[in-house]
Amino acid sequence: MRDWNFLGCPECFREELRAWILHAIAPDAGDGTLAVLNNDLRGAVAGLDGDRVLHLPALVRWLAADAPALCWGSPAAVAGWPQHHVRHRTAPQAVAAD
DSSP states (O other): OOOOOTTTTTTTHHHHHHHHHHHHOOOOGGGHHHHHHHHHHHHHHHSSSSSHHHHHHHHHHHHHHHGGGGGGGSSHHHHHHHHHHHHHHHHHOOOOOO
């Protein structure tokens, strides 16, 4: 799997998004991060606390620029990420001949 760059991701979201992208562990439904992944602006603003909502534009910029396209953007993408993640992580690796 690619080494994802989390440095541009707002720090208050990094742990959740690292778990989501690298291990397909979904953020808690009520905290707003899952709403961001689902592209649900209303749910994101309602669910994020005051400090985290201020970082919403930077989070969306980071997702668009650096996150895997298949892990966010719609409820269908979010629902499909765990299955994609499992298939990708368990696919046989090509071995170079010596």
